[in-house]
Amino acid sequence: MSEYILEMKQITKEFTGVKALSDVNFKVEKGEIHCLVGENGAGKSTLMKILSGVYPYGSYEGDIVFNGEVQQFNKITDSVGTGIVIIYQELALFPDLPVYENIFIGNEVNKSGVLDFNKTIVESKKLLDKVNLKVNSETLIKDLGVGKQQLIEIAKALSKDVKLLILDEPTAALNEDDSENLLNLLRELKKQGITCIMISHKLKEVISIADKATVIRDGKTICTLEATKGEINENTIIKNMVGREIEDIYPKRDKKTFGDKILELSNWTAYDPQVGRNVSKRVNLHVRKGEIIGIAGLMGSGRTELALSIFGNSKSYKLQGDLYLDGRPVNLQHTNQAIKAGIAYVTEDRKGDGLFLLQDIKNNISAANMKGISLNGIINENEEIKVADHYKTSIGIKASSLQQLVGNLSGGNQQKVSLAKWLFVGPKLLILDEPTRGIDVGAKFEIYSVMNELIDKGMSIIMISSELGEVLGMSDRIYVMAEGEIKGELSSAEANQEKIMEFATQ
Structure with a gap:
């Protein structure tokens, strides 16, 4: 008979009339690694906040049984005192x-x-x-x-x-080597008798490490899958997460036609006086109209620094080399100049740099293009609502209303708002830095579909990503960076993970 270290029974949690969790049942055996999976907004984090005492006893219905005893956690220190410790995606150091x-x-x-x-x-x-x-x-x-x-x-x-360790998206910001090191450590902790619950959107990691995986969808427990029964595989997880089968995570484009060069860099070097070194060195690359360019590389390879140097050089790097837009040399010394030239940049840190979390959806969407909703310097609120509603519908932002605070949206919907903000400026070239970091497979598919639609309309995209599958699945050409340099260029036909990693580790 199995010995459960944790049983959460018929957990129900409401927020101002909205049911975030409805009769959720969740069991974890002693000494296992149990993954909790589901789309953004499915209720995973809410369930773990109940378990850890962030949402105190009395603010939810149902029972928490830990080590055979019913618990009534009123604060985080109560759960820690019993041996339950949670590590959030945003590290508390x-x-x-x-x-x-x-x-x-x-x-x-x-x-x-x-x-x-x-x-x-x-x-x-x-x-x-x-x-x-x-x-x-x-x-x-x-x-x-x-x-x-x-x-x-x-x-x-x-x-x-700690007796029960909970990790919320522990590898979201890690490169592949660091991620593997972390997963190996969890395996070691399992041998020492420590039980782990891991929330993750990276299905390959779930498949690699989970003894069991529980799927939550729309605030309800859908199923618990077991590795020993061969149930933990990508197709089964996705089908239960999104309620339908996704035939291809990376949607294909019907046609690929490329025009003239939109952007070209020649011997582009960026020196960062803060760290006293070149963060980009003699970079040569180009992007054509209607093309998705992937930029791969390990963390610290200079990918984000390259993007920032192109997008108006907000970090005040000392720049050398030439930047051409539509075949003409330009000198972009400010982000406003980059925006006017037709370049937009969706940051990898949507919460820190990309969005105003305490403002609503419509304010965020219009933030980068106030002139687009103004007349003679006066904001037309009706026009702002009209614009925001257009993007809410066209890219599928799931929210109760345009007045919903962005900080209360799921990660996937926050990313869509960040994308909408920059689409409203009408760019010719869109730079996406880690566009699907920390979002689930269903939301990823929606972001990829939007990317394809934009390309079909003649836009060009530079996509920076640490996920090799994403780079391979979405890119027409791939540049690989290491130590600030372009180490290799690959067509989509010749690229594979081994070749990318070979260049990335040079």
């Missing part, structure tokens, strides 16, 4: 504090009420060894990469005698 302080923050090592820094450092080194991270514990968090920071979050969880 203090960048200006050293590693050892971050590991034990809120769980300080003290002696007779006085902080014992020597023992803290010693114990932190033991925990760093457990997560196979070789860094000096006195290093500041801000001096470490995202992959290492993720491991420090796990070390922090281990300091609290």
Whole structure:
């Protein structure tokens, strides 16, 4: 008979009349890795916030049974006290504090009420060894990469005698090597008897690591799939997640016709005075009308820096080389100049840089083109609503109304709002930086379909992506970057993962 460490029974949660969860049942066995999958807005994070005490007892219906006892968590420290620790996608670390302080923050090592820094450092080194991270514990968090920071979050969880570790999209911001290291660590923790729940949109990772996978759709439990029965495969997961089969995750274009060069870079070099080095070096590339160009490379390869240098150089890099638009040399010294020239850039950090989370959908969509809804300097609110409604319908933004705050939308719908904002400026060239990071397979398919529609209308797209499947599935040509340089160019016909990684690791 199976021994369950966790049972969530008939969990129902409402927000101002909207049912986010409806009679959800979720069981996790001791010592297993259990993945929780579903589309953005399906209710996964809400369920985990109930489990971790973010939504306190009494704000939902149903029971949480942990280690055989019914729990009534009123705050996060209540769940932590029983051995439940959650690590969110946005890491909760203090960048200006050293590693050892971050590991034990809120769980300080003290002696007779006085902080014992020597023992803290010693114990932190033991925990760093457990997560196979070789860094000096006195290093500041801000001096470490995202992959290492993720491991420090796990070390922090281990300091609290964790029994059930919950990870929300732990590999969303990691490159493939860091992602694999993290998954291997979860396998090690499983051997040590620690149970893991992992929320992930990366189905290959789910298939690779999950003992079981529970699918939630529209706030309801759809099914629990078991690896031992061969049920955890891409087709089965997708069908249960979206309620239909998606024949091809990367929708094909009926025709591919390319026009003249829209953009060309010649010996393009960007020097960043903040870090004291070139972030782009002698880059030569071009984009034709009606073409999707993929830019691949490992994290830190200079892809985003290249995009920012093209889009009006907002980071004030020292630029050398030539940039041509429609065959004419241009000097874009500000993002406004880039926008007027027909370039738009959808940032990889939609929450930090791309959107106004505390403003509504219509305000966000019009933000980059206020002139488009104004007459003599006065905003026409009716026109703003008309424009926003057009994009809400045309790219499928799912929301209760145009007045809904963007911060309350799912990740996929936030990304659509970010895309709509830049489509409203009417670009000829659209730069998409990690366009589907942190969104589910159904929303990805919708974003890809919008991309194809834009290309069919004559737009050109540069797509930066860490997901090799996405680069291969959507690109007409692929440039591979490493250390700020273009290491290779591949046609869609000749490209494969092995060739891309060969260039990316040069």
